[in-house]
Amino acid sequence: GIQVEQSPPDLILQEGANSTLRCNFSDSVNNLQWFHQNPWGQLINLFYIPSGTKQNGRLSATTVATERYSLLYISSSQTTDSGVYFCAVVAIADQGGSEKLVFGKGTKLTVNP
């Protein structure tokens, strides 16, 4: 099955710093999502981005489907950005009914005041 690798596994920042999180995947995808898991465990949808670039406030994401990677940019980080960021994909082979998401292991972000 498709493999999803995220880097770095852990990241510690000072408030106000910028960061880039990376997601590599091993096969063509039909769907790519970025999530933020907050300290209470809730998975919050950040982006649905199988290709192209999107921006939402201080966050933006770019997926280059032909090169099988996606990047999540966080600018002017805040303590509330802390948590684990997950990339998840649906392989094109799995489209057409089930839309099964395969998750990476996540990047744990800590933003210190």
Place this chain on the structure above:
Amino acid sequence: SQTIHQWPATLVQPVGSPLSLECTVEGTSNPNLYWYRQAAGRGLQLLFYSVGIGQISSEVPQNLSASRPQDRQFILSSKKLLLSDSGFYLCAWSFRGEQYFGPGTRLTVT
């Protein structure tokens, strides 16, 4: 708007006891529904998915089962819990390819 509910929020159960976790979705019809588990180490693993009433696909052979008795209801069950069943269980639904997750149930098997 669509919302997804899970209960209970936390659960502590002894080894060998039964389990029933419930998930319901409001504001949509005939959604794809999913059960994921997140164990220590952060990764999420797909356990079951359903594309309609009574249609269940299992991704991982294990001690758990799932049922979908109604269009917007998805239930995760076990007849006898194992210590290894501990974890954070999340229900999700999908709309136009994008998946949305419920608040989760934190299960501790003692």
